[in-house]
Amino acid sequence: MTTRKLLLLPGDGIGPETTAQVEKLTALMNETVGAGFETETALVGGCAYDAEGAPISDATMGLAMASDAVLFGAVGGPKWDGVDYDKRPEAGLLRLRKDMELFANLRPAICYPALAGSSSLKREVIEGLDILILRELTGGVYFGEPKEIIDLGNGQKRAIDTQVYDTYEIERIARAAFDLARTRRGKVTSMEKRNVMKSGLYWNEVVTRIHREEYADLELEHMLADAGGMQLVRAPKQFDVIVTDNLFGDMLSDIAAMLTGSLGMLPSASLGAADEKTGTRRALYEPVHGSAPDIAGKGVANPLAMIASFAMCLRYSFQMVAEADALEGAVADVLESGVRTGDIMGEGCRQVGTEEMGDAVAARFRETLARTA
């Protein structure tokens, strides 16, 4: 029987509450379709710092490297505000991304029909929205050197972060964007700030070349990232795949989250390169949101971003396409039935907590699996 090794890293804040909803789904799939998920749980973030002295231990990194996929909850919170920069909770996540070489971060923003009226935006702006932000995840200002605060000795300090992009990094994310666009509506919008940044100018040049040489049948447009943010809110359905750097991608995806109703709705997949022999790739799946300290421990967090991240895991790491479709369908059905967490609450709907939302999706998913088995 196939075994599928999943490493669960619930992390801090609402991370454990949302990750627990995915554990219900792996157990359900083992029972009903013999999925063979073997899950192991380890610490990451602030809780790892407290227990092990580092936001991710070498042992946990080893588990991540040896797993078929990692499911990540969230890290961080005010409790660790004073911790050394290198040991802050977020450093655990950044090490996972860097050491696993997860350069391609897929952040789909999909507006479920039941939520089309829940945003402050007009229904016609977001109804039917299905766009994909592809964020470069292992380069740029997040990792560029030097990165330091220097004492200038005259009562002044200088804080430095460095945006660095090498040719190969832009080439591979551009190819990933075009490959994804080919499976969708065939359009890529590349966003940078070539009017201000050398790295933006070069990003634009490389993406243009890859398009001309390898993907000329697809549509490519360029947009300055600030104007791109404005267009994302004004008329988001003009986009298909947006490809952008690490920092702009971070910001644009939080903006896009609000087109879907809530930050609690946006999943993500972080993928490495496919192995030439086996075709498999390293992968980590996580919601776009953080540890939400303001609601942590209250049992009210929306688990749908985490559940949708698991659907991406089924699709991209395990080629379980029918099951991924069924899970996304279960989410749509539950929303349609009027069951809502507080962040996406609507008129006439029934408000539930994290557990109950997880149970509702699991029950609907079970029905679909039983019907299609």
Ligand SMILES: NC(=O)c1ccc[n+]([C@@H]2O[C@H](COP(=O)([O-])OP(=O)(O)OC[C@H]3O[C@@H](n4cnc5c(N)ncnc54)[C@H](O)[C@@H]3O)[C@@H](O)[C@H]2O)c1
């Ligand atoms: N991947 C990650 O682990 C990740 C991502 C973003 C932020 N963070 C960290 O999380 C901490 C808090 O950051 P923040 O407050 O800026 O961002 P956040 O995403 O944690 O929360 C922003 C707002 O959205 C709400 N929200 C987020 N997820 C929700 C959900 N699933 N259901 C309902 N409401 C939800 C929160 O209650 C809060 O009001 C920081 O330490 C930050 O560094 C971690």
Ligand SMILES: CC(C)[C@H](C(=O)O)[C@@H](O)C(=O)O
């Ligand atoms: C927690 C933080 C390091 C992270 C980022 O900035 O990449 C988060 O905001 C995200 O969007 O995944």
Ligand SMILES: [Mg+2]
């Ligand atoms: Mg972010």
